[in-house]
Amino acid sequence: MRSWAIISLLVVTSSFTGCMGDEDSFVWPEPESWGCSMQEGYNLSCYKYLDGFSSPISSIKHPVLDEIWIVELSGKISSWDGSAINVIADLGSEISRCHFEQGLLGMAFDEDFINSRKILLSYVEIGDCDGPNESDLILATANIGDNGFLDLSSIEVLMEIEQPHRNHNGGHLLNIGGDQFLWGIGDGGGSSDPEENGQNNQNRLGSILLFSFINGTISPVIDDPIGDPYVLHHGLRNPWRFDVDDQNRLWIADVGQNCWEEVNLVPIRESANFGWSEREGMHRFHDNGYTNEDGTCNLDEDESPVPEEMTDPVGVYPHEGGNCSITGGFWMDWGPDDIAGGYLYGDFCSGSMWVISEENDSWNEVYIGSSGGMIVGFGEGLGGELLVFHWTGEIVNIG
Numbered sequence: 433m434r435s436w437a438i439i440s441l442l443v444v445t446s447s448f449t450g451c452m453g454d455e456d457s458f459v460w461p462e463p464e465s466w467g468c469s470m471q472e473g474y475n476l477s478c479y480k481y482l483d484g485f486s487s488p489i490s491s492i493k494h495p496v497l498d499e500i501w502i503v504e505l506s507g508k509i510s511s512w513d514g515s516a517i518n519v520i521a522d523l524g525s526e527i528s529r530c531h532f533e534q535g536l537l538g539m540a541f542d543e544d545f546i547n548s549r550k551i552l553l554s555y556v557e558i559g560d561c562d563g564p565n566e567s568d569l570i571l572a573t574a575n576i577g578d579n580g581f582l583d584l585s586s587i588e589v590l591m592e593i594e595q596p597h598r599n600h601n602g603g604h605l606l607n608i609g610g611d612q613f614l615w616g617i618g619d620g621g622g623s624s625d626p627e628e629n630g631q632n633n634q635n636r637l638g639s640i641l642l643f644s645f646i647n648g649t650i651s652p653v654i655d656d657p658i659g660d661p662y663v664l665h666h667g668l669r670n671p672w673r674f675d676v677d678d679q680n681r682l683w684i685a686d687v688g689q690n691c692w693e694e695v696n697l698v699p700i701r702e703s704a705n706f707g708w709s710e711r712e713g714m715h716r717f718h719d720n721g722y723t724n725e726d727g728t729c730n731l732d733e734d735e736s737p738v739p740e741e742m743t744d745p746v747g748v749y750p751h752e753g754g755n756c757s758i759t760g761g762f763w764m765d766w767g768p769d770d771i772a773g774g775y776l777y778g779d780f781c782s783g784s785m786w787v788i789s790e791e792n793d794s795w796n797e798v799y800i801g802s803s804g805g806m807i808v809g810f811g812e813g814l815g816g817e818l819l820v821f822h823w824t825g826e827i828v829n830i831g
Contacts, residue, residue: 460532461781463806464823465806468783468828468830469802470801474800476768476771476800477830479829481813481817482502482517485502485508485827487535488502488504489505490539490811490821491827492539492811493812495545499814500813502517503536505529505535505808506529506535507523507525507526507527507536509536520580520581523555523584526555526557526587527555528558528561528567530567533601537556537604538555538604538616539551540606540613543645548648551574551576552645553570553573556568556601565596565621567595568593569593569603569617570591570592570593571589571591571605572587572589572590573588574586590645593617593636596620596627597621598621600622602616602618602668602671602672604671606674608676611646612642612643612653616640616668616674617639618668618669618670619708620638625638630668630669630710632659633705635660638666638669638708640671640684641663642662654703658703664703665698665703667707667742669708669709670687671687672760673810675775678763682697682699683696683760683763683775685759686745686758688757690712690751691713691731691750692712692751693749693751694712694758695747695748696745697746705741705743706742714748729750731750746788747795754779754781754784755782758778758780759777759808761776763775764776764818766816767818768830771800774798775787776818780806783804783806783822784801785802785820785830786798806823807820808823817829817831818831
């Protein structure tokens with residue numbers, strides 16, 4: 433399998449290569465935006481959809497009203513109905529922002545929202561920013577009052593994941609139907625998975641959890657768990673975003689460390705081990721934090737043999753050309769026709785975007801352009817527009 437075609441977009445300096453990688457050496461770049469540029473041959477353009485946010489990361493269509501809710505790392509949830517933005521909630525007093533990767537990380541509506549008025553929240557709880565991390569990843573429920581705003585006093589913690597470090601929190605929530613949800617959990621942070629959480633399926637870190645949420649209560653639903661009863665998939669470093677396609681397969685964009693970013697694919701309910709931290713991309717991962725024993729990256733297209741019990745990604749790209757950290761992503765059975773039938777993802781540092789799809793029993797990955805900013809998430813607009821969320825606070829429409 434060949435690696436991704438990399439377009440050299442020199443929008444960030446090489447000192448930022450390894451973004452979200454080695455916690456001890458990485459220096460976060462300043463938020464930056466530039467002109468978007470769509471690849472020739474695609475009938476795509478871009479324009480500013482909304483502005484004025486501080487840290488938007490996702491949008492969710494309201495199950496009843498004709499509006500989307502926009503989630504920000506800062507703790508704000510805002511509604512947009514095409515004419516006005518209204519703040520539904522401000523969880524700033526409940527969450528930690530000690531680290532760029534902390535904050536409000538995910539939200540989902542209860543399937544019975546029309547009756548229950550409940551939503552699910554995923555966030556890093558507030559804590560002291562000095563010393564070791566004391567803020568854990570929280571799954572909670574809260575009520576939306578009759579006035580349309582979140583009632584902070586109704587927040588109820590459903591599950592707490594101890595976080596030994598401040599980064600690699602994951603936090604994405606995805607409703608997959610039947611009152612069931614997926615929750616992505618990072619490996620607990622630090623460099624090179626120091627607690628070896630990724631390969632420990634008894635530990636909820638470095639995994640994707642599956643649970644039901646009915647009448648305000650969560651419970652495991654896996655018939656034959658591989659370890660912890662909530663753990664569906666493990667061996668992940670930081671599954672920031674994932675989505676389900678029309679064949680009920682789960683696409684996972686998992687953030688790498690120093691060398692490779694990866695896209696994983698698996699039938700949603702077939703438990704898999706994606707290899708971290710014994711593997712990064714399609715290569716062996718060494719204790720030095722790299723895919724070569726001499727502290728360099730193995731950038732060969734040839735993949736190293738994958739252990740039988742592990743599942744390699746269907747696509748990878750290296751930290752070259754300004755790329756540093758993968759941001760997923762949607763299975764595109766909506767949005768622009770030019771990118772339908774594939775999985776869309778982008779890169780945080782370069783703003784590059786690709787679509788991967790299956791053609792003639794092989795994987796074909798196509799570069800579609802740069803969004804013009806540092807990508808922290810994707811979303812769907814009011815009319816099915818493809819939205820890209822930038823670290824500068826802009827929301828861009830690609831269409």
